[in-house]
Amino acid sequence: MPDETKSPSSPPEGEPKPAADKPASPGGVKATPSGSDASPAQSAETKPTPEKPAAAGQKPAAEAKPAAPPAKPAAAGHPAPPKPAGPTPTPWDAPLVAKFKREYGSGINALTYLGQNYLEVDRSLISEVLERLRDEEQFDYCVDITAVHNPKREKQFDVVWILYSFPRNQRMRVKTQIADGESLPSSVSVWATANWLEREVFDMFGIKFDGHPDLKRILLPDGWKGFPLRKDYGILQQDNEWVQINLGIESGQ
Amino acid sequence: MTDPKTLSPPSLETHVAARDETFLDTNELVINMGPQHPATHGVLRVILRLDGEKVLGLECVIGYLHRGVEKIAENRTYAMFNPYVDRMDYVAAVSNGLGYCEAVEKLLNVEAPPRAQYIRVILTELNRIASHQLWLGTHALDIGAITPLFYTFRDREEILKIFEKYCGARLTTHAFRIGGLQYEAYDGFEQDVKNFVKFVKPKIDEYEELLTTNRIWLERTKGVGVISGRDCIALGVTGPVLRASGVKWDIRKAQPYANYKNFDFEIPTGLNGDTYDRYLVRMVEMRQALRIIEQAVEGIPEGPIMAKVPKVIKPPVGEIYHSIEAPKGELGYFIVSDGSTQPYRVRVRPPSFVNLQALDLMCRGQLVADVIAVIGTLDIVLGEVDR
Numbered sequence: 001m002p003d004e005t006k007s008p009s010s011p012p013e014g015e016p017k018p019a020a021d022k023p024a025s026p027g028g029v030k031a032t033p034s035g036s037d038a039s040p041a042q043s044a045e046t047k048p049t050p051e052k053p054a055a056a057g058q059k060p061a062a063e064a065k066p067a068a069p070p071a072k073p074a075a076a077g078h079p080a081p082p083k084p085a086g087p088t089p090t091p092w093d094a095p096l097v098a099k100f101k102r103e104y105g106s107g108i109n110a111l112t113y114l115g116q117n118y119l120e121v122d123r124s125l126i127s128e129v130l131e132r133l134r135d136e137e138q139f140d141y142c143v144d145i146t147a148v149h150n151p152k153r154e155k156q157f158d159v160v161w162i163l164y165s166f167p168r169n170q171r172m173r174v175k176t177q178i179a180d181g182e183s184l185p186s187s188v189s190v191w192a193t194a195n196w197l198e199r200e201v202f203d204m205f206g207i208k209f210d211g212h213p214d215l216k217r218i219l220l221p222d223g224w225k226g227f228p229l230r231k232d233y234g235i236l237q238q239d240n241e242w243v244q245i246n247l248g249i250e251s252g253q
Numbered sequence: 254m255t256d257p258k259t260l261s262p263p264s265l266e267t268h269v270a271a272r273d274e275t276f277l278d279t280n281e282l283v284i285n286m287g288p289q290h291p292a293t294h295g296v297l298r299v300i301l302r303l304d305g306e307k308v309l310g311l312e313c314v315i316g317y318l319h320r321g322v323e324k325i326a327e328n329r330t331y332a333m334f335n336p337y338v339d340r341m342d343y344v345a346a347v348s349n350g351l352g353y354c355e356a357v358e359k360l361l362n363v364e365a366p367p368r369a370q371y372i373r374v375i376l377t378e379l380n381r382i383a384s385h386q387l388w389l390g391t392h393a394l395d396i397g398a399i400t401p402l403f404y405t406f407r408d409r410e411e412i413l414k415i416f417e418k419y420c421g422a423r424l425t426t427h428a429f430r431i432g433g434l435q436y437e438a439y440d441g442f443e444q445d446v447k448n449f450v451k452f453v454k455p456k457i458d459e460y461e462e463l464l465t466t467n468r469i470w471l472e473r474t475k476g477v478g479v480i481s482g483r484d485c486i487a488l489g490v491t492g493p494v495l496r497a498s499g500v501k502w503d504i505r506k507a508q509p510y511a512n513y514k515n516f517d518f519e520i521p522t523g524l525n526g527d528t529y530d531r532y533l534v535r536m537v538e539m540r541q542a543l544r545i546i547e548q549a550v551e552g553i554p555e556g557p558i559m560a561k562v563p564k565v566i567k568p569p570v571g572e573i574y575h576s577i578e579a580p581k582g583e584l585g586y587f588i589v590s591d592g593s594t595q596p597y598r599v600r601v602r603p604p605s606f607v608n609l610q611a612l613d614l615m616c617r618g619q620l621v622a623d624v625i626a627v628i629g630t631l632d633i634v635l636g637e638v639d640r
Contacts, residue, residue: 087362087569113571114359141486143576144602148589162574162587162602166486166500169507173574193489196610204323219316219639228324229598235321235328 089113096137100129118173126176127185130161134190139163139172142191145198147205151231155179157207161187183208186215204229221246281309288317292395292625295635299612301624308616308624313609318639326599331357331566332431334599339425341603342637344387347380347416348579350429355510356575356586357431358560360568368556369433370512375446375549376419376428377511378542382453383412384580384632385535385542389460392532392629396473401463408456411449418445432562438553446550450543457539464532474529478615478627481526488614489607492582494631497534498526504578511577515552516545528630535632567594581605581632601640605633 089111097110100119107122108129121129133139143162150156155177164171178184186209187194198209199218206227209215217224223246225239236253243252282305287298296317302309322341326334338353339346351373358364365373390405413423418439420428428434464470480490482498495502503520505513521537523530568590576585582604591597608631615627 087571089571114362114573116574142489143583144574144585144587144600146587146600146602148598160587162585166502171508171574191489192484192487193607193610196606197489217316219319221316228321233324235324 087114092117100132104129116171116173118175121174121176123176123178123182123184126174127187130174130187131190133163133172133174137165138167139165141166142187142193142197143171145187145194145201147201147207147229149205149229149231153177157205159184159201159207178207183210185210186212188212203227206230286624288314293628293635294391294633295638297609297628297633297635297638299624299628301621303621306620306622308619308621311613311616311624313612315606315609315635315638318635320640322640323599323601326596328595330594331568331596334596335429335431336425336427338601339427340636341601341640342384342579342581342584342605342634343424344634345380345384345580346424346426347376347428348384348577348584350427351377351511352575352577352579352584352586354429354431355577356573356588357566357568359575360571360573360588360590361431361562361566363432363560363562365433365560366557367512367554369429369558369560371549371553372434372438372442372558373429374511374513374516375546375553376416376426378545378549379412379415379446379449381542381580382539383409385539386412388535388580388629388632389532392626392632393464393470395625395629396470398464398467398470401460404456404460404463408453411452415442415445415449418442430559431566433557433559435559437558443550443553446546450547450550454540454543457536457543461536465536471529473623473626474532474630475527476525477528477619477623478630479525479527480611480615484614485526485611488611490582490611492578492580492604492608492632493531493534493538494582494608494611496521497523497531499524504576504583510575513545516548518542518545528626531630565594567592576602579604581634581637582608603637603640605631605635605637606640609633609638 090113092110092112094110094117097108097119100108101110104122104125107125109120111118111120119129141164143164144160145162146160148158148160150158157178157180159176159178161174162171163174176184184207186198188198188209188211195213196218198212199215201207202209202212202215203217203219204227216222220228221242224242226233226237228237238252240251243249282303284301284303285298286301287293288296290297293299298314298317300312300314302311320340322337325337329337335350335353338349342349354365386405386409390402390409393399393401416426416428417423419442420426420436480494480498482495482500484490485495485498485500491502499522501520501522504510505518506520518541519537521534521541523534568588570590570592572587572589574585574587576583578584583602584604585602587598587600587602588596589598612627612631615631616624619627
């Protein structure tokens with residue numbers, strides 16, 4: 001077990017020699033992140049102490065590299081179970097889907113994941129699809145509108161409408177992808193509740209909705225610069241200029 | 254009457270004319286309510302457009318309590334984010350936790366064991382009563398009935414004591430864990446809950462005695478802040494507000510989560526969609542919550558309280574939307590996983606935020622004093638509005 005755990009974490013560190021010639025020591029050191037008292041006792045039997053700090057010094061460096069430090073020690077403890085491939089989205093078959101597919105063809109993709117249905121819709125069709133979902137398919141309640149930022153993709157934003165139908169007691173989602181700077185048609189005329197929800201999406205992601213009656217920031221102050229829920233916006237980042245001018249303090253941290 | 258022109262010098266004449274105009278003026282008056290106002294229940298600023306005492310329209314300015322909860326979630330592991338959700342609707346922290354834990358459980362494809370489900374339902378329903386009690390006390394206080402506040406806070410204390418004995422915290426409880434519960438019910442938990450039910454039933458009658466037929470209460474709430482069921486749906490308003498407008502919809506019945514399908518309870522609805530009906534609906538909801546608790550506490554099965562959940566929670570790549578019936582309405586979590594230990598995106602669909610949007614519509618044509626009543630009846634918590 002220790003050998004197994006050692007090998008995935010140690011090679012990326014790039015020093016092949018110590019890993020090869022002292023297999024016992026890393027096994028002892030492996031416990032260091034959690035309990036440093038236990039490992040000196042262990043390694044004292046096998047190796048002279050001077051070597052230990054060196055090994056211990058390398059180890060945290062290797063541990064610190066991945067993004068999630070708190071989860072790492074435990075994660076290293078369970079490498080053996082192969083990562084179960086999660087369920088994958090399956091096609092969603094329904095009269096509604098058949099109807100839309102017939103009319104829009106490849107502009108629409110219908111999927112089910114964990115029992116939840118969603119439509120992936122091309123941006124150009126979005127206003128028509130949303131309006132028809134309300135009028136023809138009775139999705140009369142827009143639960144939420146939100147977005148997800150994927151900076152690595154060419155079309156960076158997923159915009160998601162979560163819908164519910166009172167008569168059918170059914171939920172579904174509508175998703176579309178847009179690039180940075182692209183706008184979407186507002187759905188305030190379809191569901192009045194979209195007003196604040198779209199404002200929040202604009203506030204947090206900077207996505208514009210054409211035809212929105214009053215598109216402005218909602219949670220952040222009007223003059224704020226930047227869109228906090230984008231992935232390139234750091235968790236400690238803030239609009240220092242705004243803070244200094246409006247709050248009269250050097251920094252909000 | 255003498256012509257003022259003959260009496261006064263020209264300068265005064267224009268002055269008087271100007272004054273007369275302002276006295277008969279029906280121009281709009283714009284006033285600010287909040288952000289620091291006792292009746293806004295937090296830091297909510299309402300810009301009112303008035304004609305005399307009549308409200309022509311209003312705009313809510315929110316965000317004073319914005320802490321970036323959704324951003325924090327992206328930088329925490331799934332388990333680490335769990336306590337943060339308590340800080341949104343902090344008077345119903347248990348409900349928030351239930352929604353979040355269930356959403357992640359769905360994403361992981363695990364289910365909490367039956368014993369955990371029962372204890373969860375008991376605590377959540379107790380929290381619903383606590384939330385409604387706090388609402389009743391403060392809402393009545395805003396309108397001018399001071400006594401109910403003392404009654405409700407006295408009785409809410411008993412619920413907080415149970416929470417404290419169960420998990421050590423009274424308000425931000427962090428009662429549930431992903432996959433079940435961390436703590437087994439303490440010795441005497443069932444008895445405490447039964448005693449509470451017995452204790453609080455007559456107390457709810459007491460609140461009703463103070464208010465339900467009280468003439469001042471009727472005058473202040475009947476016909477105030479009316480909203481139709483259709484408008485509620487268009488505006489996404491959920492919870493007791495929707496039900497008071499005659500729409501019989503409760504997620505516990507419509508799309509049962511946890512183990513609510515095992516319990517027998519009713520969904521109260523109102524007829525008029527006014528402040529008084531919302532009051533009645535919430536009173537009935539408290540009694541129905543007691544009914545659920547009574548059934549649940551009798552039926553707690555033996556068994557484990559934690560499902561088999563890996564130490565490190567790493568849901569497969571995918572996304573989920575899960576919502577529950579929180580005391581204030583539909584509380585939803587939309588979670589996107591990229592297969593790592595941290596959620597890629599967590600979106601919270603807060604009932605208070607969406608319900609607050611209806612304030613403008615509900616206040617139009619009402620008097621300024623009724624704005625207070627309508628804010629109270631919407632039962633918003635600014636921690637959840639602003640997140």
